[in-house]
Amino acid sequence: MSRTLITSALPYINGIKHLGNLVGSQLPSDVYARYCRAIGHEVMYICATDEHGTPAELAATKAGKDVADFCAEMHDVQAELARGFRLSFDHYGRSSSQRNHALTQHFAGRLADAGMIEEVSEKQVYSNADGRYLPDRYIEGECPNCGYDGARGDQCENCTKQLEPTDLINPRSAISGSTDLEVRETKHLYLRQSKLRDKLDAWIDTKKDWPILTTSIAKKWLHDGDGLQDRGITRDLDWGVPVKRGDAEWGGMEGKVFYVWFDAPIEYIAATAEWADANGKTDADWERWWRTDKGADDVNYVQFMGKDNVPFHTLSFPATIMGSGEPWKLVDYIKSFNYLNYDGGQFSTSKGRGVFMNEALDILPSDYWRWWLMTHVPEGSDSEFTWDSFQQGVNKDLADVLGNFVSRITKFCRAKFGEEVPAGGEYGAAELDVIATITARLKSYETNMAAMEMRKATGDLRAIWVAGNEYLQAAAPWTVFKENPDAAATSVRFALNLIPLYAALSEPFIPDAAKTMADAMNVGIEWPKDVGAALNALPAGHAFSVPDVMFAKISDDQRDEMQARFAGQNA
Numbered sequence: 001m002s003r004t005l006i007t008s009a010l011p012y013i014n015g016i017k018h019l020g021n022l023v024g025s026q027l028p029s030d031v032y033a034r035y036c037r038a039i040g041h042e043v044m045y046i047c048a049t050d051e052h053g054t055p056a057e058l059a060a061t062k063a064g065k066d067v068a069d070f071c072a073e074m075h076d077v078q079a080e081l082a083r084g085f086r087l088s089f090d091h092y093g094r095s096s097s098q099r100n101h102a103l104t105q106h107f108a109g110r111l112a113d114a115g116m117i118e119e120v121s122e123k124q125v126y127s128n129a130d131g132r133y134l135p136d137r138y139i140e141g142e143c144p145n146c147g148y149d150g151a152r153g154d155q156c157e158n159c160t161k162q163l164e165p166t167d168l169i170n171p172r173s174a175i176s177g178s179t180d181l182e183v184r185e186t187k188h189l190y191l192r193q194s195k196l197r198d199k200l201d202a203w204i205d206t207k208k209d210w211p212i213l214t215t216s217i218a219k220k221w222l223h224d225g226d227g228l229q230d231r232g233i234t235r236d237l238d239w240g241v242p243v244k245r246g247d248a249e250w251g252g253m254e255g256k257v258f259y260v261w262f263d264a265p266i267e268y269i270a271a272t273a274e275w276a277d278a279n280g281k282t283d284a285d286w287e288r289w290w291r292t293d294k295g296a297d298d299v300n301y302v303q304f305m306g307k308d309n310v311p312f313h314t315l316s317f318p319a320t321i322m323g324s325g326e327p328w329k330l331v332d333y334i335k336s337f338n339y340l341n342y343d344g345g346q347f348s349t350s351k352g353r354g355v356f357m358n359e360a361l362d363i364l365p366s367d368y369w370r371w372w373l374m375t376h377v378p379e380g381s382d383s384e385f386t387w388d389s390f391q392q393g394v395n396k397d398l399a400d401v402l403g404n405f406v407s408r409i410t411k412f413c414r415a416k417f418g419e420e421v422p423a424g425g426e427y428g429a430a431e432l433d434v435i436a437t438i439t440a441r442l443k444s445y446e447t448n449m450a451a452m453e454m455r456k457a458t459g460d461l462r463a464i465w466v467a468g469n470e471y472l473q474a475a476a477p478w479t480v481f482k483e484n485p486d487a488a489a490t491s492v493r494f495a496l497n498l499i500p501l502y503a504a505l506s507e508p509f510i511p512d513a514a515k516t517m518a519d520a521m522n523v524g525i526e527w528p529k530d531v532g533a534a535l536n537a538l539p540a541g542h543a544f545s546v547p548d549v550m551f552a553k554i555s556d557d558q559r560d561e562m563q564a565r566f567a568g569q570n571a
């Protein structure tokens with residue numbers, strides 16, 4: 001049996017994600033996981049909330065909550081939304097888990113033993129009033145270039161000039177507003193990625209099948225300028241994984257935590273351990289996915305992410321793994337995505353522009369969103385959400401083609417033959433023709449899914465639905481019935497047999513509708529090995545029921561109302 005390990009980039013904890021975030025990693029990874037399970041792979045599908053770092057601390061402060069409580073609550077909110085969108089993670093973990101603490105400290109210890117960690121002294125701004133060091137962008141003041149008073153320590157957003165915190169006139173803490181700031185010397189750990197440049201370069205060279213988008217980003221970071229740079233892996237914060245060297249204290253690093261970019265990808269592994277803990281499994285059960293000396297040699301590991309996450313996943317996380325000197329599983333394939341834009345601009349959390357995951361589920365069922373998003377998944381280039389396009393996708397593909405087919409044939413059969421599959425005669429040329437068409441399209445669908453060309457796969461699936469609709473239109477059992485009820489029965493039997501096939505093939509994209517179809521036909525969902533056999537699976541006399549309306553159309557009024565509602569405050 002093929003074994004497939006799938007991870008989705010971890011959503012950050014500080015707020016609810018919008019549809020652009022959803023389609024940039026979690027949704028396509030879910031479609032792929034469902035497909036792999038359907039064709040019989042053993043799958044481990046992992047995601048988690050990314051909980052550390054300053055933005056989480058500040059969001060908690062703003063909400064008037066303790067950061068640990070805030071993260072626990074937001075994790076539950078995000079987990080509930082993931083369930084609402086039917087994201088079928090085997091485990092949805094938390095990067096703040098004890099498993100991740102221990103594993104992050106373990107990796108740091110191994111890296112230090114291997115000479116891969118360097119201690120560096122740095123100057124950093126400390127706020128006496130806040131009792132903490134301030135990252136550059138949490139220091140504000142007057143811009144020396146344009147005089148704008150809200151300039152940040154890394155950049156002035158008014159004139160876009162790049163700044164150092166010490167450039168600011170009358171600097172203050174963005175957290176408390178305090179001007180009682182001082183520059184202090186503080187020590188940090190750096191991961192010596194530069195030592196692994198040749199090894200990483202050679203490893204990337206073996207990835208002939210990776211998309212150019214992925215390898216070109218990695219090559220740029222490896223070779224541009226002075227080449228791959230070492231990176232700081234610690235921060236002066238309270239909230240995070242305390243810096244330790246394995247189990248041992250790390251002299252001089254008291255009160256510091258690992259930087260979020262270092263511990264977040266390790267959570268892919270830790271979340272699999274969390275899965276084992278949550279399901280009464282042993283360490284061996286999760287290690288067989290991650291340790292090549294403990295069974296992970298035959299695992300195919302696929303990562304899903306937006307393009308902004310590619311450098312960390314092609315270089316930094318592999319450097320952590322390679323540098324540890326231990327046989328951890330490296331990624332086999334990286335599926336990266338461009339961006340989804342929103343109605344002539346960008347999604348904006350601060351301006352309330354675009355549709356967020358909670359709002360989407362309040363308006364319409366998850367299948368509607370899943371289908372449209374996957375038909376526009378930004379694979380080759382950026383794509384754009386518009387309400388017109390969304391309305392068309394739902395009304396045409398889902399309501400007119402798939403929903404209408406299922407409704408029409410089940411209702412007609414109930415009216416003329418009752419709620420069981422009628423007998424009729426052998427299939428003829430028209431039915432064999434549909435079998436041939438669907439067989440060819442299914443092959444294309446499977447090829448595209450194997451290659452993770454998901455947008456193309458939605459085209460194949462739509463064509464398979466259309467083939468059934470066109471068949472029914474041409475066979476017209478409602479007309480034939482008057483003169484030749486036996487021939488009408490044959491057509492009806494064939495069309496009813498298409499519904500379980502549609503349930504199976506649609507399940508990765510629209511799992512709720514798939515279940516509705518399978519339940520109505522009193523069958524389980526099973527991937528077809530042979531289309532002809534699948535379309536003979538329901539025998540005469542097999543009982544079924546007419547499902548409720550599967551997809552309601554979106555009216556023009558509804559569309560306009562939603563467009564206005566989500567336009568944001570600056571529209």
Ligand SMILES: [Zn+2]
Pocket residue numbers: 143144145146147148151156157158159160161
């Ligand atoms: Zn300025």
